[in-house]
Amino acid sequence: MARETTIGEDKLIEHIRRRIPSAEGGLLRLGIGDDAAVLRPGPQIELVVTCDQSLEDVHFVAAVLPPEAIGYRALARATSDLAAMGARPQLFLLSLAIPAERMGRWLDRMLAGMARAARQFGLRLAGGDTAQSPPGNPKIGFDITVIGVVERGRAVYRSGARAGDAIFVSGRLGQAQLGLELVQRGLYRQRQWKRWLRPHYYPAICLELGQWLARRQLATAMMDISDGLSTDLHRLCRSGRVGARIFVSEIPCVAVPGELRERGMDALRLALHGGEDYGLLFTVRKSQIARIPRRYRGTALTRIGEIVGGRGVRLVNADGRSSPLAAQGWDHFAEVARRRVK
Amino acid sequence: MARETTIGEDKLIEHIRRRIPSAEGGLLRLGIGDDAAVLRPGPQIELVVTCDQSLEDVHFVAAVLPPEAIGYRALARATSDLAAMGARPQLFLLSLAIPAERMGRWLDRMLAGMARAARQFGLRLAGGDTAQSPPGNPKIGFDITVIGVVERGRAVYRSGARAGDAIFVSGRLGQAQLGLELVQRGLYRQRQWKRWLRPHYYPAICLELGQWLARRQLATAMMDISDGLSTDLHRLCRSGRVGARIFVSEIPCVAVPGELRERGMDALRLALHGGEDYGLLFTVRKSQIARIPRRYRGTALTRIGEIVGGRGVRLVNADGRSSPLAAQGWDHFAEVARRRVK
Numbered sequence: 049m050a051r052e053t054t055i056g057e058d059k060l061i062e063h064i065r066r067r068i069p070s071a072e073g074g075l076l077r078l079g080i081g082d083d084a085a086v087l088r089p090g091p092q093i094e095l096v097v098t099c100d101q102s103l104e105d106v107h108f109v110a111a112v113l114p115p116e117a118i119g120y121r122a123l124a125r126a127t128s129d130l131a132a133m134g135a136r137p138q139l140f141l142l143s144l145a146i147p148a149e150r151m152g153r154w155l156d157r158m159l160a161g162m163a164r165a166a167r168q169f170g171l172r173l174a175g176g177d178t179a180q181s182p183p184g185n186p187k188i189g190f191d192i193t194v195i196g197v198v199e200r201g202r203a204v205y206r207s208g209a210r211a212g213d214a215i216f217v218s219g220r221l222g223q224a225q226l227g228l229e230l231v232q233r234g235l236y237r238q239r240q241w242k243r244w245l246r247p248h249y250y251p252a253i254c255l256e257l258g259q260w261l262a263r264r265q266l267a268t269a270m271m272d273i274s275d276g277l278s279t280d281l282h283r284l285c286r287s288g289r290v291g292a293r294i295f296v297s298e299i300p301c302v303a304v305p306g307e308l309r310e311r312g313m314d315a316l317r318l319a320l321h322g323g324e325d326y327g328l329l330f331t332v333r334k335s336q337i338a339r340i341p342r343r344y345r346g347t348a349l350t351r352i353g354e355i356v357g358g359r360g361v362r363l364v365n366a367d368g369r370s371s372p373l374a375a376q377g378w379d380h381f382a383e384v385a386r387r388r389v390k
Numbered sequence: 391m392a393r394e395t396t397i398g399e400d401k402l403i404e405h406i407r408r409r410i411p412s413a414e415g416g417l418l419r420l421g422i423g424d425d426a427a428v429l430r431p432g433p434q435i436e437l438v439v440t441c442d443q444s445l446e447d448v449h450f451v452a453a454v455l456p457p458e459a460i461g462y463r464a465l466a467r468a469t470s471d472l473a474a475m476g477a478r479p480q481l482f483l484l485s486l487a488i489p490a491e492r493m494g495r496w497l498d499r500m501l502a503g504m505a506r507a508a509r510q511f512g513l514r515l516a517g518g519d520t521a522q523s524p525p526g527n528p529k530i531g532f533d534i535t536v537i538g539v540v541e542r543g544r545a546v547y548r549s550g551a552r553a554g555d556a557i558f559v560s561g562r563l564g565q566a567q568l569g570l571e572l573v574q575r576g577l578y579r580q581r582q583w584k585r586w587l588r589p590h591y592y593p594a595i596c597l598e599l600g601q602w603l604a605r606r607q608l609a610t611a612m613m614d615i616s617d618g619l620s621t622d623l624h625r626l627c628r629s630g631r632v633g634a635r636i637f638v639s640e641i642p643c644v645a646v647p648g649e650l651r652e653r654g655m656d657a658l659r660l661a662l663h664g665g666e667d668y669g670l671l672f673t674v675r676k677s678q679i680a681r682i683p684r685r686y687r688g689t690a691l692t693r694i695g696e697i698v699g700g701r702g703v704r705l706v707n708a709d710g711r712s713s714p715l716a717a718q719g720w721d722h723f724a725e726v727a728r729r730r731v732k
Contacts, residue, residue: 057721077436081629082548083474083613084440086540089431094419098426098517099483099535105524106487132425141441143485143533145448175440177533182447191485191519191533193441198428206424271425287423379399 060151060178064142067159069166070173075138075197085139085174092200096135099193100126110188112231115154116161117249118188123165125274126192128253128326132272133203134262135196137169137255142176143193147186169255204262204330209269209288213331213355216340218254218347221277222302222315223247225322229313244305253326257344266339267330275323276377281361284329293362293370294353320363323378331355402493402520406484409501411508412515417480417539427481427516434542438477441535442468452530454573457496458503459591460530465507467616468534470595470668474614475545476604477538479511479597484518485535489528511597546604546672551611551630555673555697558682560596560689563619564644564657565589567664571655586647595668599686603672608681612672617665618719623703626671635704635712636695662705665720673697 065080072079078086089095102122104110110118123140130137142162146155166173171194181187209215227248230236236245254272261267269288273280277299285292301315302322309315327347332340340349353364363373407422414421420428431437444464446452452460465482472479484504488497508515513536523529551557569590572578578587596614603609611630615622619641627634643661651657669689674682682691695706705715 078545078547083471084438084477084536084538086475086545087437087439088542089437091433095429095431095437096426097429097483097535097537099485099519099533101485101487101519101521101533103487103521103523103531105527106521129425133428135426141439141535143441143443145443145445145531177441177443179443179445179448181445185447185527185529187527189445189487189531191441191443193439193483193535194426195439196426200430203420203428205420 057178063155064159065173068163068173069171076172076174079172079174085141087139087195089197093197094200094203096130096133096196096198096203097193098126098129099191100129102190102192104187104189109231112236113249115157116164119158119160119162120165120250122190122192123162123169123171124251124253124326126194127169127171127255128251128272128274130194130196131253131255131258132270132328133196133198134258134270135198135203136259137171137194137196139174139195140166140171141174141193143191144176145179145181145187145189147181147188148183149186150188198262202262202265204267204270206269206271206284206287209284209290209331209355211290211355211357212334213268214334214337214351215292215294215353215355216330216332216349216351217273217277217300217327218257218344218349219252219325219327220300220302220348221273221325221327222318222322224251224324225318226302226304226308226313228324247325251324251326254328254347257347258328260344261330264339266332266336268333270328270330273323273325273327273329275379276321277329278320278361278373279375279377279379280329282375284331285359285361291356291358291360291362292353293356293364294373295364297366298350298352300348300350320373321376399520405497406501407515410505410515411513418514418516421514421516427483429481429537431539435539436542436545438472438475438538438540438545439535440468440471441533442471444532444534446529446531451573454578455591457499461500461503462507462592464532465504465511465513465534466593466595466668468536469511469513469597470614470616472536472538473595473597473600474612474670475538475540476600476612477540477545478601479513479536479538481516481537482508482513483516483535485533486518487521487523487529487531489523489530490525491528492530540604544604544607546609546612548611548613548626548629551626551632551673551697553632553697553699554676555610556676556679556693557634557636557695557697558672558674558691558693559615559619559642559669560599560686560691561594561667561669562642562644562690563615563667563669564660564664566593566666567660568644568646568650568655570666589667593666593668596670596689599670599689602686606681608674608678609672610675612670615665615667615669615671617721618663619671620662620703620715621717621719621721622671624717626673627701627703633698633700633702633704634695635698635706636715637706639708640692640694642690642692662715663718
């Protein structure tokens, strides 16, 4: 934490430090309390570094989500990018902007959720920055930088897919989007939908799967599905200068209850374009496909299509006809802004 | 950059990438465009990592500061923490929240200022995260993570000061606070004060000095003065479990023009409690004092006092009498909030 001491800020940082694992050791030679953290990396490792914002009214609605969920998912979102590289999480830096009125019980509950995520992911807090949101604009903002390690040369990039590779996804797609839409439609208060909210509140990220695929060098390309399959598959293809075809019949869609289907929650739409499931999207050489199990530690691994030459993504229907699949997932800066809280 | 592609966001990230140095090489094995950056550190180095927020209406007034200054100082503020460790800047991650109406000319000017700082500090952009500020709350927010390197064991911590060490500061103190107060009092529009704004707009950070002190192992403790000498010296003392006395007559204060002195801008107050000069505060063993020059590359190095046993900071007046010096610099969370934009 760069700004430290004097009564107010000092107390806040001490408060955070006591609640979130932050002991020095291993990679972390010097932690919270100085101008910066000092890391001593081993000789055979590479560091993997990423950051992710979670802003009130952009990424979450503070009035709806429990503070524990806000803290948990802020850290999970950022750490998912390490899963997508096959890295083991080590440290994180927390930048927090918080209004005065959230400093008491709200802060404690948020930190409890974040601490749970940190323990679960094996992360220690190494530093950060705190600021008070101005009274005229009392919004909460997180920016979290996560640092992981991977054996030299074993990180899995987005760019490695080649024509002929099979395309896999982990888990069921569209679950988090279903939860988000329950929030947006005000249905989150109804007890019957409570369990459907969980994937939105506490996203499950795929650290062990990502590390396993990287260690065994099974994935030629990998990324996490954060903005929706349609958008993220386009990214993976562009990155590798390849195209893809995926099969409607193979996509592992969220199971939408009948009552919600009637309200327009279509499973295929949610699965193709809904973001924040944080499953992994990865490609596998044909010769290696047999080494991919149907499930990895309880999570389904589903082959949904294949990488092809050329460009673009096509969706193949049950009748064998295919059509281009547009990137219709989340985009902060889309020209026709699809405004929604995610 | 974690979120990439699709028309809008993709364009923004490509835009940023073209304007700010971001080529892979050296420490940076994989840069912008994947889930995370990959770093390959050498065997004899340590990494130094820090992050710093710059939020509209908290750290800067977007209606007053030129966009170039906002971009420059956001990066300078964060990088100053590396100077304070004696590290060489290498890479940074940029998290940016930006409203739609700032996406054109304002963005370009801001990036030009940030690119200038990046080139000056030797930093390459390795990744980040972008989000659009919601229309109802169109504020700009930066969070910047900076990564530097230092030879194993050579980073200078805050905690190393011992009784008997001499206390030094670099540069003149209170200059940035003077600029800030010209902004706050609406005097920034008057041409005659223009040059006094510069230390607030484009803070000069002390990278070379910090690296020189670290390399030669001349500083026992070091930090940058970001929140004001009174506040930061307390931090340095607390960190080393020591006390300090400093001499009013030795403090290198900003030269305040007579007209501004009459308006209550007191040089000693500005120097003791004004933040954001980003000079270095460091301590030196008695036996090493002769090795500290009066100036280092044009910047004055001034001995202002000494570390003592016990706790607390005392200010010694011209008549030899001393009194406790309270930490009255910037604190986001002070119980009596000293609200100001810094």
